[in-house]
Amino acid sequence: ETGVTQTPRHLVMGMTNKKSLKCEQHLGHNAMYWYKQSAKKPLELMFVYSLEERVENNSVPSRFSPECPNSSHLFLHLHTLQPEDSALYLCASSQERGGGEQFFGPGTRLTVL
Amino acid sequence: GNSVTQMEGPVTLSEEAFLTINCTYTATGYPSLFWYVQYPGEGLQLLLKATKADDKGSNKGFEATYRKETTSFHLEKGSVQVSDSAVYFCALRPGAGSYQLTFGKGTKLSVIP
Numbered sequence: 001e002t003g004v005t006q007t008p009r010h011l012v013m014g015m016t017n018k019k020s021l022k023c024e025q026h027l028g029h030n031a032m033y034w035y036k037q038s039a040k041k042p043l044e045l046m047f048v049y050s051l052e053e054r055v056e057n058n059s060v061p062s063r064f065s066p067e068c069p070n071s072s073h074l075f076l077h078l079h080t081l082q083p084e085d086s087a088l089y090l091c092a093s094s095q096e097r098g099g100g101e102q103f104f105g106p107g108t109r110l111t112v113l
Numbered sequence: 114g115n116s117v118t119q120m121e122g123p124v125t126l127s128e129e130a131f132l133t134i135n136c137t138y139t140a141t142g143y144p145s146l147f148w149y150v151q152y153p154g155e156g157l158q159l160l161l162k163a164t165k166a167d168d169k170g171s172n173k174g175f176e177a178t179y180r181k182e183t184t185s186f187h188l189e190k191g192s193v194q195v196s197d198s199a200v201y202f203c204a205l206r207p208g209a210g211s212y213q214l215t216f217g218k219g220t221k222l223s224v225i226p
Binding site for chain 1: 117149154155156157158159162202212213214215216217218219
């Protein structure tokens with residue numbers, strides 16, 4: 001039990017669809033992260049939120065839009081994706097922005113057709 | 114910039130064999146070093162960490178020593194089990210106050226009975 005849940009676990013979408021990924025952490029943390037995990041590539045940090053404020057955006061295309069309504073929830077809104085966006089999207093949280101260990105959710109396996 | 118290089122997989126071992134997964138890093142300053150493990154269908158879990166030179170992180174029979182002189186953080190286990198089959202990621206965090214984790218590409222370990 002990692003304390004970080006993600007839904008859905010699997011998602012298949014067309015290039016013209018709009019969908020959202022959801023992450024919820026039950027650990028009382030105040031920082032949340034989105035990562036992209038592609039085959040044979042290192043994990044890529046996409047976004048970081050601390051106290052519901054976005055503090056990092058690593059040159060991610062605008063077709064990915066994050067939202068953090070409170071410290072327990074994080075969303076990733078998807079629209080007009082490309083097939084190369086197919087990957088495992090991992091959410092993580094930590095106790096503090098700088099020093100805390102990051103706890104990961106199980107991920108959402110996204111396939112873009 | 115910061116980078117992590119770990120040995121290419123997959124690694125296949127028999128049960129009770131000795132395990133070493135090499136990890137070297139490039140970073141300025143004094144990074145913290147981590148090993149994460151990802152079991153099939155799950156997110157990443159922190160396995161062990163070390164925050165300064167000569168520290169040894171250990172957990173579940175796994176060990177890694179922070180070697181600043183060789184910029185390495187090799188993962189070892191004396192006797193692997195089938196349940197250790199997973200993907201192992203080496204990672205670094207540049208320093209206190211940073212939330213940026215840089216990951217290696219991961220090494221897949223398969224342990225056969």
